Amino acid sequence: MAASIIDVARRAGVSTATVSRALRGLPNVSEATRERVLRAAEELSYTISPHASSLASGRTGTVGVVLPFVNRWFYSQVVAGIDSVLRANDLDILLYNLGDERVHERFFARMPLRRRVDALIVLNLPLSAAEREALVSMEVPIAVLGTRIPGCWHVSIDNAEGTSTAVRHLINLGHRRIGMITGAPVDPRGFTTPIVRQHTYRTVLAQAGIPYDPDLEAPGHLGIKEGASAMSRLLSLPDPPTAVFAESDQMAFGALRMLSRVGLRVPEDVSVIGFDDHETAELLDLTTIAQPVAHQGELLARQILDALSGASEEPSRVVVPTELIVRGTTGAAPVARPRYQTVSLPRPGPEPDQHSRTLAR
Amino acid sequence: MAASIIDVARRAGVSTATVSRALRGLPNVSEATRERVLRAAEELSYTISPHASSLASGRTGTVGVVLPFVNRWFYSQVVAGIDSVLRANDLDILLYNLGDERVHERFFARMPLRRRVDALIVLNLPLSAAEREALVSMEVPIAVLGTRIPGCWHVSIDNAEGTSTAVRHLINLGHRRIGMITGAPVDPRGFTTPIVRQHTYRTVLAQAGIPYDPDLEAPGHLGIKEGASAMSRLLSLPDPPTAVFAESDQMAFGALRMLSRVGLRVPEDVSVIGFDDHETAELLDLTTIAQPVAHQGELLARQILDALSGASEEPSRVVVPTELIVRGTTGAAPVARPRYQTVSLPRPGPEPDQHSRTLAR
């Protein structure tokens, strides 16, 4: 049987109240007494019972982290960021992986985190209004990544800015047929991120005077394989794109693989730009929009610390910058644009016609 | 203020004991009463206080998961596997990321999980004898991945078998100069996995009559970049390897990148085999030894369930099989072996001499 506070009190020759005070570093305990208590606790290898402590004090020392997919690179990276700062402040992490829809529903039906955590961190989870309401009703500070919930702390990247940077990069390289591989397009609960990015993609094209073509938007569901098949769909268009913006690096990887399968060169025939700066992006020399992933986790955790310490009453909102990382998968458009018209193409490579034929097959 | 069991009892017109029984589905509660209690709880949107419950019952409904790196693919995948089965049994996950050495030490100094979890899952964490002892002294079931702790449940792959399969694959392709990119070679606490793999690598080579050359073992620290620099070290040897076994796919990725940087073809000039079957391996067409990662997490969780239910008293040990996945990064050795001596090489490619010169530079 593990030692309780009573054992420590007895051994130190004081009351349990004094033990409690001494152990938590409260004032009004003489140095000699504190010393004795600490020694007694040490000798009994006493560990406080978190449940009793929580029950009595109302504080749990635990933060719930709710997310859709622990096993995806992005989320695991964010969790690592969260962990690093919460751990340093002796807060534990209770992990809730709500990717499965039934698990998701069950979570909101039973609210297992109510009374169990001091604060909540919600990562990029599509939530209905009722679900948002349910979270807020827990009456603990909430920090949200991506989505926005009124009254909650907030961290996100500027998706519109990142997207327009990506699309403009392609336009500046002379591309006019620019495809987009989108993520999670028909989720009824609505990830807001894909919506914003898709909207921005259309807006930027329109601003550049490029006509809108719905066929150039292919859903990729954020996975490598799905990215590949989205790419193949784009390639099978009568007039396939010369550049593709994939809204996640993973989908861009799939696209790259598909391109190499069908024998198209990157970036000579098709340019590809991703989003995230996944650890593998550098490996594959993928041009991408970098976002500081682990850092966002740290920021969320810091917000929680602020909220718990009461340092700042008003929930803050942080928008972290994205950055265009130009690597080897984006280049000048292959079709002759005005400034290239008089220049002969330096390499043999497939002709545009031949190119189209390959794709149309 | 959230409703307590007393409120529910009052509303249902019964005692708190009956509420407790009804809510947990215990027998000896009439259907009518149970119905009334459930409705009352529903109407008050009552959530049980886990702390009070734990304090009273001694059960926490929580499993601690201790691991070195949440943000690495392998571990996040295992966590997802664990989560899927624990979640289905209403067990929560308390995550402890002990990658940082100071965090690790602090964890074992304070044992914050004592009294806080019903069971423990330890993923592949290097532990001193004292630390193992400390975990066991928590007196809860422990399931361990990779390492072995006496008296604990155990899941692992057969590292010796996987490694020898990989190395034999290279030998069968005619390779005699076979390098190995190793992980975490000098960790004083000792990850056992790299040790077993390195040992097996040497043994298999010896069995094939290939002389031992310590220069062919390059530490890669399990990262992509480190894998790349390990590869460059191997390439700078006077007599560089024609094949490389990287004991993780990530290091293999780095190796591939380095090879393509220096202009060597894979597998014509150098063969590469990895370990894990990382999601990106298929993308890069990497030959590798596949291990069922998420499945191992599920197995660990199942062992915990068995232990908690008292189904099987004796801790079990499960060894899951690995599988050689042959893809495009391994091929016949470029140097002329007896059976190739009279055959002319089909492609132009760099001559062996030229090859060596490139590398020695």
Added chain:
DNA sequence: ACGGATGATGTAAGCGTGTACATGCACGGC
């Protein structure tokens, strides 16, 4: 018709802390 099962429910004692309040003590100013 009556004793004893059997099943439904209530009573109350913990579980191990935190903390408001009471207590006791030393000290200093008048």
Added chain:
DNA sequence: GCCGTGCATGTACACGCTTACATCATCCGT
């Protein structure tokens, strides 16, 4: 020498639940 102050410590209740035990009604067999 007395009283108020401030600090160190003890007392005891609350936190919200589980559960052993007591109680009570019901029902069955003889």
